Amino acid sequence: MKVVIIGAGSVGRTIARELASSRHDVTIIDKEPAAMRVASVADAEWELGDACEIGTLEEAGVGGADVVVATTGDDKANLVVSLLSKTEFGVERVIARVNNPKNEWLFNDAWGVDVAVSTPRIMTTLVEDAVADGELVAVLRFQRSGASLMEATLPEDAPIVGAVVSEVLLPPSITLVAIVRDGMPFPADPDLTIDAGDQVILLCAETDNGDLALVEELVSSIQDEDGTEESTD
Structure with missing residues (x-):
């Protein structure tokens, strides 16, 4: 597979190394001469220039790429690259990094984006800092299908804590795909017991709010569902 990566920063180089190690044909583009750290991904082709x-x-x-990945720290540049890749070159799959969450609404098929990735949301530590336990958060959305990858950290009294994966009944449109425990990911094997503090990773098809509400009930605190609050006395 031929992949063109825009941006030779740490994100771009990391992706490039992983793909090159899997024997994909990788090209990296960056407009800054200082970013041309060719030795860091020696198996990739490097292009100095403005990808806009x-x-x-x-x-x-x-024009011959299967995938373009826009990884720069500039949302405007990532959008322009995505639009050009899709409209001018007909690239089948365009993945773009979202740096500012306020710009996330722009990263859609109108700008040529198939998958928008908000790096801060994917970084577990930042998700945990910003989101209360039991809150269901979308960390990645697939533009073409409308499906989303969602995450929730389980409080001690979440209804599914103590159950094994096979006992968790979810709507057909939602699948439990993995559990992150103490920083380590585990596949959602049927006999895996779910513990408090686990991060559950769910793949959700484009669905109605009723299905998501059901999942939120399973991953949130029972106290929250009852509407009771702790005394401040």
């Missing part, structure tokens, strides 16, 4: 210009994308072979 069609000429640079042509030279990098975007």
Whole structure:
């Protein structure tokens, strides 16, 4: 598979190394000479140039790419690259990094984006800092299908704590795909017991709020569901 990565920062280089190690054909584009750390991903092709210009994308072979990944720290640049890749070169799959959550609404098929990734949301520590236990949070949305990857950290009294995965009854549109425990991911095997503090990772098809409300009941505190509050006396 041919992959063109825009941005040679830490995010771009990490993705490039993983793909190159799997023998994919990887090209990295960056406009900053200082970013040309060729030795860091020696198996990739490197292109110095502004990826917001069609000429640079042509030279990098975007027309023959299966996937373009826009990883720069500039949301405007990532949107322009996505739009050019999709409309000018017909790239089948375009993945774009969202840096500012306020801009996330722009990252859709109108701008050529198939998958928008908000890096801060995917970083577990930041999710835990910003979100209360039991709150269901979308960390990634697949634009083409409308499906979302969602996460929740389980409080001690969540209804599914103590159950094994096979006992958790979810709507057909929602699948429990993994559990993160003490920083380690585990596949959602049927006999795996769910513990308090686990992060449950769910794949949710584009669905109505009723299905999501059911899942929220399973992962949230029973106290929250009852509407009771702790005394402040």
